[in-house]
Amino acid sequence: MKGIITVLGNDRVGIIAGVCSHLAESNVNILDISQTIVKGFFNMVMIVDLDACNTSFEGLADDLGKVGESLGVAIKIQHEDIFNTMHRI
Amino acid sequence: MISRMEILETNKMIEESRLDVRTITMGISLLDCADSDIDRFNENIYKKITTYAKDLVKVGNALERQFGIPIVNKRISVTPIAIAAAGCKTDSYVSVAKTLDRAAKDVGVNFIGGFSALVQKGATPSDNLLIESIPEALSVTERVCASVNIGTSRNGLNMDAVKRMGEIILDTAERTKEVDSLGCAKLVVFCNAVEDNPFMAGAFHGVGEKDCVINVGVSGPGVVKSALENVRGKDFETLCETVKRTAFKITRVGQLIAQEASKRLNVPFGIIDLSLAPTPEIGDSIAEIFQEMGLEHAGAPGTTAALAILNDNVKKGGVMASSYVGGLSGAFIPVSEDHGMIEAVKTGALTLEKLEAMTCVCSVGLDMIAIPGSTPASTISGIIADEAAIGMVNNKTTAVRIIPVIGKGIGEVAEFGGLLGFAPIMPVNGFSCEAFVNRGGRIPAPIHSFKN
Numbered sequence: 288m289k290g291i292i293t294v295l296g297n298d299r300v301g302i303i304a305g306v307c308s309h310l311a312e313s314n315v316n317i318l319d320i321s322q323t324i325v326k327g328f329f330n331m332v333m334i335v336d337l338d339a340c341n342t343s344f345e346g347l348a349d350d351l352g353k354v355g356e357s358l359g360v361a362i363k364i365q366h367e368d369i370f371n372t373m374h375r376i
Numbered sequence: 377m378i379s380r381m382e383i384l385e386t387n388k389m390i391e392e393s394r395l396d397v398r399t400i401t402m403g404i405s406l407l408d409c410a411d412s413d414i415d416r417f418n419e420n421i422y423k424k425i426t427t428y429a430k431d432l433v434k435v436g437n438a439l440e441r442q443f444g445i446p447i448v449n450k451r452i453s454v455t456p457i458a459i460a461a462a463g464c465k466t467d468s469y470v471s472v473a474k475t476l477d478r479a480a481k482d483v484g485v486n487f488i489g490g491f492s493a494l495v496q497k498g499a500t501p502s503d504n505l506l507i508e509s510i511p512e513a514l515s516v517t518e519r520v521c522a523s524v525n526i527g528t529s530r531n532g533l534n535m536d537a538v539k540r541m542g543e544i545i546l547d548t549a550e551r552t553k554e555v556d557s558l559g560c561a562k563l564v565v566f567c568n569a570v571e572d573n574p575f576m577a578g579a580f581h582g583v584g585e586k587d588c589v590i591n592v593g594v595s596g597p598g599v600v601k602s603a604l605e606n607v608r609g610k611d612f613e614t615l616c617e618t619v620k621r622t623a624f625k626i627t628r629v630g631q632l633i634a635q636e637a638s639k640r641l642n643v644p645f646g647i648i649d650l651s652l653a654p655t656p657e658i659g660d661s662i663a664e665i666f667q668e669m670g671l672e673h674a675g676a677p678g679t680t681a682a683l684a685i686l687n688d689n690v691k692k693g694g695v696m697a698s699s700y701v702g703g704l705s706g707a708f709i710p711v712s713e714d715h716g717m718i719e720a721v722k723t724g725a726l727t728l729e730k731l732e733a734m735t736c737v738c739s740v741g742l743d744m745i746a747i748p749g750s751t752p753a754s755t756i757s758g759i760i761a762d763e764a765a766i767g768m769v770n771n772k773t774t775a776v777r778i779i780p781v782i783g784k785g786i787g788e789v790a791e792f793g794g795l796l797g798f799a800p801i802m803p804v805n806g807f808s809c810e811a812f813v814n815r816g817g818r819i820p821a822p823i824h825s826f827k828n
Contacts, residue, residue: 296778321380332380343443345662363387365444367378372632373625 288319289367290337290344292351296360298329306333306362310357314341329360334367386622386625390445393598394660395626398653399449400436401574401724403581403589404428404645406460406490414466414710418475421460423478424487425452425479428588428643433484435640439633448655448795451580452480453591454490462502469506473513475522480519485621489579495568497531497818506516507537510544512561515551516730521577525569527764527783529771533567533819538764540564542757542813546780549749553782558789560779561712561744567767569776569798572647573703576784578740578775589646590638594630595653596622598660598711600686615669616689623650623693631698646767649826650694652686652741654714657795662686662707663716674709674717675726683707697792704740704773712792712799713744728802736766739773746790746799749782756780774821 294306303322310317319334340347348364355362389395398825409420415467436450446785454460457472473491480488491513493503505758510522524541527533545560552559563577571582574591579588580686603622607614630648654661662683681706687706691697695701711717711732728745735741741763747756760776783788791798 291378293383293387298423319377334377345438348441357652363444365434366442367447367627368402369443370383372628374378375387 288337290335290364291367292331292333292335292362293371294355294360294362295310296322296329296333296358297355298327298357302329302358302360303331305354306351309350311334313347313350315347356374382732384704387442387444389596389599389625390773393596394657395446395596395604395629395760396446397592397630398449398651399574399593400432400447400633400637401451401453401579401591401593402429402641402643403453403585403588403591404430404574405581405587406455407583407584409460413462414464417464418471419453421472422475422479425476425655426482429485435637437805438542438640439785441637443633444553445629445633449486450626450811451485451574451576451579452483452488453574453581455583456490456492456494456580458493458500458503458506462500467505468512468814469509470512470516473509475520476520477517478509481723483521487519487521487576487731489521489523489576489582490581491520492524492580494525495534496528496538497527497534499534499537499730507544508539510563511547511551511559513655514548514562521579523564523566523580525568525586526760527567527768529568529735529824530821531767533761533764533768535761535813535819536816538752538760539757539813539816540758542753542755543620544752545778547758549780549782553749556792557749558792559777561777561792561796563777565776567764568772570703570773574650575650575704577777585646586644588643590634590641590643591638591646591649591738592634592649593649593653593703594626594718595651596626596663597654598654600652601659601665601668603811604665612685616685619686619689622653623690627694627697645700645701647700648694648698650690650701650705651743652690652696652701652707654708654710655795656715658715660715661716662691662709663714663720667716671721673725673729679730680733680737683709683734686736697796704739708740708743709734709738710744712746712790712797713795714797718800723803728804732762732766735774736762736770740774741767742776742778744777744779744799746779746781747799747804748785748801749780750785750811751780751804754808754810756803757813759804761813
């Protein structure tokens with residue numbers, strides 16, 4: 288299954304590195320990344336493959352929450368189906 | 377692949393416009409729990425409810441985390457107790473209400489609906505027993521919701537029951553006067569009640585339903601309002617299209633959650649109820665949608681038309697988004713649960729009579745309206761009769777959930793707390809309808825031809 292990770296917060300050094308290294312540790316493959324910075328505000332959307340993830344969805348969500356706290360950004364992971372269902376018939 | 381814009385749009389709906397799934401309601405049949413011994417009946421229903429619903433809250437919470445959308449309530453509806461308990465030899469159903477309350481607390485749901493009777497044409501001894509048990513039942517339980525169906529388009533109105541319900545509402549108010557007559561917030565009087573409504577306080581599991589089903593109620597007045605902000609000043613075609621598109625997206629989320637919940641609980645999916653249900657939070661209000669449409673306040677001339685547009689287009693958008701639509705499906709206009717409606721009452725823009733007119737074009741009816749505690753029972757029955765007549769003649773569900781707040785008068789405020797909110801006490805027409813209500817008997821079913 289695929290997950291959508293969104294990261295929002297003030298820009299600083301190491302946000303992508305922090306998120307990506309945690310994903311690598313959890314054996315989560317990144318399929319797509321898009322990132323922008325508007326007036327110092329960091330905004331990233333990632334699409335990831337969770338099939339080989341070595342922890343549960345809830346566990347990964349909790350861990351990413353902690354990574355977000357340490358980086359001063361909000362990190363959210365959601366199952367891709369909520370977006371597919373809403374925007375695709 | 378899903379685009380960045382689409383991802384951000386969905387999350388903006390959830391985070392800024394308060395999109396949520398309002399309720400996952402598990403409907404459970406209690407017909408197979410029948411026993412002539414009331415204690416054994418209570419034991420049977422407790423066992424069945426706590427077995428079937430043991431994972432309901434856990435699964436709801438897991439779905440909430442996985443899809444990143446709040447699922448505000450997890451609830452249970454059961455077979456109307458007047459039917460399920462009809463075989464019991466007893467002189468009160470209060471113990472049944474207590475059992476339902478205990479089961480609700482033990483599985484962690486915040487409301488359980490179905491302390492109900494269907495008396496549209498007449499009442500059995502069991503129906504009468506249930507109705508007489510309502511005031512005490514609602515005063516000694518916390519999570520039990522009661523409802524009574526007093527009319528249908530096919531059967532007409534049972535005016536004996538209408539009369540009695542006025543008295544029952546007042547009695548319930550009196551018994552819960554310490555908490556601003558809160559008991560009445562858990563009591564609904566229906567015309568054309570539906571069997572698969574997931575919303576409280578009027579939910580019950582109809583006898584035409586399966587043993588157990590999952591019904592889901594979606595919401596999202598805030599999402600509709602923010603979508604309308606982008607088309608301010610545009611014509612009605614654009615307005616309607618915008619509501620339809622938004623309702624479609626909201627409902628798709630409900631459909632996803634319903635299917636997933638059904639799969640994980642191994643319980644068949646029943647219906648999605650396409651309702652726009654407000655909460656007392658800012659930005660989650662039906663009245664704010666009216667203001668965005670161009671009305672100074674809810675209640676201004678044009679409000680009934682605005683509500684008709686909203687209601688119709690929510691249905692048009694939502695129907696295509698779900699495989700099964702049911703329940704009440706439309707816009708709710710509870711006063712105490714919508715800060716914009718409260719504001720409209722306070723400023724004098726919205727009156728009881730205007731609310732009655734609005735109920736002709738929306739789902740349900742006079743909802744969460746606080747009136748003076750000194751209102752006579754016959755006047756409450758008159759209000760119920762008026763509302764039921766609208767439902768009966770127009771083939772729609774109407775309901776009355778009215779709270780005569782004992783010890784408080786016009787201009788004072790009743791506090792119910794939480795999702796039930798607070799309400800300024802509204803004036804009621806003081807002219808008497810006692811002789812009308814006291815006639816007793818039934819109003820025959822209306823003619824369904826010569827529509828004018």
